[in-house]
Amino acid sequence: MIQEQKFSDEFLNAFIDNQLTPEEKSDAFVAISQDESLNRRVCELRKVRDLVQLACTAPPPPPIHGASERCGLWSRIGFRSIAASILGLGIAIGWVLHTTTPHQIAPTGHQVSALTSPLPAKGIKVLLHLNSGDPERMNELLDEAESLLKFYKKTNQIARVEIITNGGGINLLRADTSPDPARIKRLYRDWNNLAFVACQNTIDRLEREQNINLVLLPEAVVIDSAVAQIMRRQLQGWAYIQV
Structure with missing residues (x-):
């Protein structure tokens, strides 16, 4: 209570x-x-x-005669369609969790251990999610992560923090677009309970659409799907927040 x-x-x-x-x-x-x-x-x-x-944000109904009479019906149909879409996404995510395992591409043992080491029986596990390419959001995320790590250290609490990026958020970990690679390098060096994670699906899409060879910062770990990883972490008891 x-x-x-x-x-x-x-x-x-x-x-x-x-x-x-x-x-x-x-x-x-x-x-x-x-x-x-x-x-x-x-x-x-x-x-x-x-x-x-x-x-x-659902699209408005087309301008047809008698639209005012159908407005309520359209809203209900639109809302139900959205709800059905979300339900379908949930089912799809469940299938992904059932059929896939984390695919990791990590050049160092430290990065691998950040994702595959056994979870502590007791402790705080925080997943920070970034899917925006806004530099202010990126700096806010790094501030948030560093603040949490310092707080948990000061209060002698066992904690792990994982920063996962997809969509525009992957720019945080790209060698050519990261707003502050030096800070990421410092955070990675100073905190062995912090991991930076990039989504392979986003990488594949960007390379295909932009015809580029996307290069990440050396601190980044690559996993198969950010969505699947978020669901896995939540099932493992991680606290999740989207920045």
């Missing part, structure tokens, strides 16, 4: 929308990683938020 009172839906929605202070977020990460029911609540709230956002 105390846990439910402390982490209200309003608080968790603020957590999902990245509107909390670093201390509040750290408390939330700890609780989410240790409480399965709280983790499920966060997942459900995030699904509701994403569904509402998709519904708000």
Whole structure:
């Protein structure tokens, strides 16, 4: 009961929308990683938020005679179609999780261990997801990761932080587009419980569409699919936040 009172839906929605202070977020990460029911609540709230956002961006009905009478019906159909699409995506992700294993392309043993070493029985596991190419978001992500790592070290807590990138977010780890490769190198050197992860699906798509040979920073680990990795980590009890 105390846990439910402390982490209200309003608080968790603020957590999902990245509107909390670093201390509040750290408390939330700890609780989410240790409480399965709280983790499920966060997942459900995030699904509701994403569904509402998709519904708000659904295309308007075509301008036909009597459109005002059909508006409500169109909205219901559009919303149900979106819900069905999300359900289908969930089924597809489940199949991916069932049939695939992580594919890692890592030039050093340190990078491999960052993803394949046994998970600690107790400890905080945080997955930070970036799918935006906005440099401000990238810097915000690095600030967030470093702040968390320092906080957990200061409070003597066992923690692992994984930064996973796909879509435009992969620019963070590209040798030709990363806004701050020196900082990434420093973070990787200073924190052996931090991993930088890039999505192979995004790499393949960019190389195909832009006819390039995409080169990543040496600190990056490549996995098969960011979506599948996110689902795997959540099933393993990782706290997930999209920056």
